[in-house]
Amino acid sequence: MTISKDRILxxxxxxxxxxxxxxxxxxxxxxxxxxxxVETLNEVDTENIEPMSNSLTNFLQMRExxxxxxxxxxxILSNSPAEDESFFVVPKVxx
Amino acid sequence: xxxxxxxxxxxxxxxxxxxxxLSSIRDSLKKGDFTxxxxxxxxxxxxxxxxxxxxxxxxxxxxxxDRAEISDGKIKKNEAGPxxxxxxxxxxxxxxxxxxxxxxxxxxxxxIPSYESTVTENLFKSGxxxxxxxxxDEFAMGxxxxxxANGAVVNPWRSxxxxxxxxxxxxxxxxxxxxxxxxxxxATATDTGGSIRQPAAxxxxxxxxxxxxxxxxxxxxxFASSLDQAGPITKTVRDSALALxxxxxxxxxxxxxxxxxxxxxxxxxxxxxxxxxxxxPKEFEExxxxxxxxxNWEEAIQWYKEAGVNIKSINxxxxxxxxxxxxxxxxxxxxxxxxxxxxxxYGKRVxxxxxxxxxxxxxxEGFGDEVKRRILMGTYVLxxxxxxxxxxxxxxxxxxxxxxxxEAFKTVDAILTPTTPTTAFGxxxxxxDPLKMYSNDIxxxxxxxxxxxxxxxxxxxDSSGLPMGIQLITNHFDEKSLFKFGRLIEESRVNxxxxxxxxxxx
Numbered sequence: 001m002t003i004s005k006d007r008i009l010x011x012x013x014x015x016x017x018x019x020x021x022x023x024x025x026x027x028x029x030x031x032x033x034x035x036x037x038v039e040t041l042n043e044v045d046t047e048n049i050e051p052m053s054n055s056l057t058n059f060l061q062m063r064e065x066x067x068x069x070x071x072x073x074x075x076i077l078s079n080s081p082a083e084d085e086s087f088f089v090v091p092k093v094x095x
Numbered sequence: 096x097x098x099x100x101x102x103x104x105x106x107x108x109x110x111x112x113x114x115x116x117l118s119s120i121r122d123s124l125k126k127g128d129f130t131x132x133x134x135x136x137x138x139x140x141x142x143x144x145x146x147x148x149x150x151x152x153x154x155x156x157x158x159x160x161d162r163a164e165i166s167d168g169k170i171k172k173n174e175a176g177p178x179x180x181x182x183x184x185x186x187x188x189x190x191x192x193x194x195x196x197x198x199x200x201x202x203x204x205x206x207i208p209s210y211e212s213t214v215t216e217n218l219f220k221s222g223x224x225x226x227x228x229x230x231x232d233e234f235a236m237g238x239x240x241x242x243x244a245n246g247a248v249v250n251p252w253r254s255x256x257x258x259x260x261x262x263x264x265x266x267x268x269x270x271x272x273x274x275x276x277x278x279x280x281x282a283t284a285t286d287t288g289g290s291i292r293q294p295a296a297x298x299x300x301x302x303x304x305x306x307x308x309x310x311x312x313x314x315x316x317x318f319a320s321s322l323d324q325a326g327p328i329t330k331t332v333r334d335s336a337l338a339l340x341x342x343x344x345x346x347x348x349x350x351x352x353x354x355x356x357x358x359x360x361x362x363x364x365x366x367x368x369x370x371x372x373x374x375x376p377k378e379f380e381e382x383x384x385x386x387x388x389x390x391n392w393e394e395a396i397q398w399y400k401e402a403g404v405n406i407k408s409i410n411x412x413x414x415x416x417x418x419x420x421x422x423x424x425x426x427x428x429x430x431x432x433x434x435x436x437x438x439x440x441y442g443k444r445v446x447x448x449x450x451x452x453x454x455x456x457x458x459x460e461g462f463g464d465e466v467k468r469r470i471l472m473g474t475y476v477l478x479x480x481x482x483x484x485x486x487x488x489x490x491x492x493x494x495x496x497x498x499x500x501x502e503a504f505k506t507v508d509a510i511l512t513p514t515t516p517t518t519a520f521g522x523x524x525x526x527x528d529p530l531k532m533y534s535n536d537i538x539x540x541x542x543x544x545x546x547x548x549x550x551x552x553x554x555x556x557d558s559s560g561l562p563m564g565i566q567l568i569t570n571h572f573d574e575k576s577l578f579k580f581g582r583l584i585e586e587s588r589v590n591x592x593x594x595x596x597x598x599x600x601x
Contacts, residue, residue: 003475015430015474016437017467018455030529031472037530038419038485044492051490052497054321054351055546056308056571061350075209079441088439091449 001039002032110137113277113593117181117334120280124170124180131163131170131180131224138182138226142278147598148249150273152187153195154227162224169222178341179222184279186270187228188235189215189325190314194225198316199243200233202436202443202461212314213346214283214325221341226279230269233463234433235290235318238535240268241526242465250298250519251276251594255560261519264294264535270328271298275594281329281338285315287322288421289514289539292551295328296514296564299553299591301581302328303335304539306572307546308353310339311346319428320351322421322543332552332581336360339574355572366579369403373580374507376411382537387557388513395511395554395565398587399580409503409510413495417541420496422533423476423489424544429466430473436461468529497545504570509580512538514551514564542568550577552584553591562591 008027012019019027054060073086082089110129123129139156159182166180190196190208197203211219219225232242239262240248250263250272263272267284271294274282284291286304295302303326310325317323327338340361345354375396384392396406438444438457445460447453462470476485503510515535525532542549547568554565565584569576 007475008471011471011474011478014478015470016434016451016454016458017462017470018452018459019467027468027471030468031475033530034422034472038423038489041416041419041423041488041492044413044416044495046488046491046495049491049494051487052494053490054307055497055544056306056351056353061347061352061354063347072209076440078209079206081438081442081444090439091447091453093450 001035003028003035108133109140110134112137112141112280115277115280116330117178117280117337118331120181121178121337131166132160134180135159135163135182135224135226138279142226144600145276145278145598146600148251148272148276149246150229150248150269150276150278151184151227152197152199152230152245152269155194155225156227159224159226166222166224176220176222178218178337181223181281182226182279183218183223184226184229184270184273184282185215186231186267186283186285188231188285188316189283190316191215191225191228194228196228196316197244198234199231199245200461200463200466201244202457204244204443206442208314210314213311213348214315214342217344218283218341223341229273229282232266232268233466234316234429235266235285235287236429236465236469237265238289238293238532239525240265240294241522242463244463247522248272249522249598251598252298252519252561253594253597257559260522261561262297262522264297264519266290267294267302267328271295271300271302274298274300274328274330276598277593281327281334283325283342284328285323285325286543287319287425288543289536291326291328292514292539292549292564292566293535295551296562297519299562299594300328300330301332301335301553302326302551303339303574303577304542304549305339305343305574306353306548308351309343309355309548309572309574311344311349311352313346313348317432319425320432321428322425332550332578332585333361333364335550336363336578353572358575360575360578363575363578364582366582368399368580368583370405372405372407372507373399374407374409374503374510376409376414376510376512378411378414379512379538383516384513385517385557387518388516388563391555391563392511392513392565395584398583399511402583407507409507411499411503411541413492413499414541416492417496417544418533418537420489420492421536421540421544422472423485424493426469426473427477427486428473430470430477433466433470493544496541500541500545500547508569509576510568512566512568514538514566518557518559518561518563538566547571548574548577550581552581553588554584555588556591
């Protein structure tokens with residue numbers, strides 16, 4: 001399995017990472033070789049096998065749906081690259 | 096010269112930290128052989144002379160000295176915690192309140208957490224004192240510590256008669272190098288596919304990856320949430336037991352934290368192994384291992400036989416698929432976890448004419464090549480039309496690997512393998528070949544997929560004088576058996592001298 005240049009550009013867009021022309025070619029080669037390699041998984045018969053997302057799902061803890069934290073506005077904003085009083089600032093989104 | 100230096104050290108009460116380990120420090124502080132402040136000062140001096148190894152991203156010496164005074168007071172008043180006054184290095188992946196936490200990435204170069212990770216909080220509550228934050232591969236993605244935005248970390252070990260600089264392994268390379276060079280007696284680390292055990296093997300240190308769920312992941316910068324687990328790197332098995340006890344415990348802030356008793360693991364140091372059993376996986380024997388490592392593995396099997404342990408050949412038929420399954424699952428989880436770095440809420444921002452270009456530029460400049468490749472790979476295997484063929488397939492293979500181990504533990508108490516296929520390699524040697532780099536983790540990755548505990552223990556030196564590590568794997572939450580079995584390696588191996596101090600600035 002090889003990955004096309006178009007596909008690289010598409011996933012870069014989905015990943016919100018801008019990539020340059022020379023990076024595209026390098027990524028094409030690297031990701032294609034990784035994809036070829038992971039293809040060995042097709043040798044495994046996985047008919048009727050449940051996918052496993054976590055080794056210890058029986059430990060997933062539930063708790064009461066109640067507020068147990070808050071009043072952290074200044075903490076939350078303390079690392080913001082740009083803020084205005086109590087808001088994160090971003091370029092204009094709606095004209 | 097030597098005598099006057101020795102005399103000067105005596106006057107300054109400088110302690111030779113090279114000969115100390117966590118448990119001996121604990122005992123000495125209790126007896127009053129030296130104070131915590133003298134100890135912290137001695138580590139600071141050694142760290143300052145070891146800048147060539149590039150282990151610490153950030154140091155917190157002022158705070159450490161203040162804390163040491165408090166600890167000394169507590170020791171005097173008999174109010175000491177179990178690890179009171181002992182210095183520690185923290186992997187720069189653990190959020191530390193008020194102290195920069197970068198994950199060795201440009202995108203977090205100025206991030207100062209307003210909260211403490213549960214693991215570091217537990218360690219500080221037990222009395223430990225942070226010396227600083229240790230380098231790692233960027234976002235813990237790598238096996239050589241070369242992907243750190245702060246540059247490569249240098250392994251204190253070199254081949255005999257060679258000045259070639261070697262990698263300390265990764266991703267916890269700052270942690271492993273710092274412990275090996277006696278720049279802290281204990282370092283925290285994290286292991287997603289081998290990131291504690293492989294660097295421990297490369298540096299002659301003990302690296303423990305606990306059971307998934309044993310240590311809280313809260314406040315640790317996330318890489319692959321279903322695989323990440325925190326653990327210690329130390330000089331000895333006993334120290335590893337002490338450290339785990341301090342780090343572990345149930346935490347309601349992590350929904351995958353296990354509510355299981357934390358035992359006094361130090362109780363398992365002198366266990367009789369007679370009649371217990373160890374499995375040797377056939378499939379691992381077929382792997383491409385260096386000759387020295389293969390021989391060392393056979394030696395270790397012999398040590399257990401002599402202790403009365405039954406050695407059994409076992410099958411883990413799906414383990415050869417662990418590495419490709421891992422390189423689908425881990426990047427998939429990473430692409431999702433790292434979506435949070437958007438240049439808006441915290442971290443680096445590169446301005447753009449609109450929001451989309453702000454995101455794209457920030458992430459292009461903020462992430463290094465390895466991280467970007469994994470995000471792209473993860474996005475690809477999760478994207479429409481590919482999800483079933485890659486991600487679901489890998490998760491099904493994961494279940495089969497998990498079942499292989501559960502089947503094996505019906506007949507054996509532990510599994511014994513080497514930790515790595517080779518000893519430490521040169522800086523720059525494998526960085527341009529991702530698949531070659533990934534193959535470093537071939538013996539460690541299956542353990543993460545199954546969520547099992549495992550430990551790497553120094554088991555000898557190869558023919559060029561570099562440390563080798565042996566890996567023990569046990570069933571879920573059976574860390575105590577790792578310590579039981581692990582001690583025998585320490586008792587049986589040839590004496591491993593410390594690395595010479597070639598890097599020390601005089």
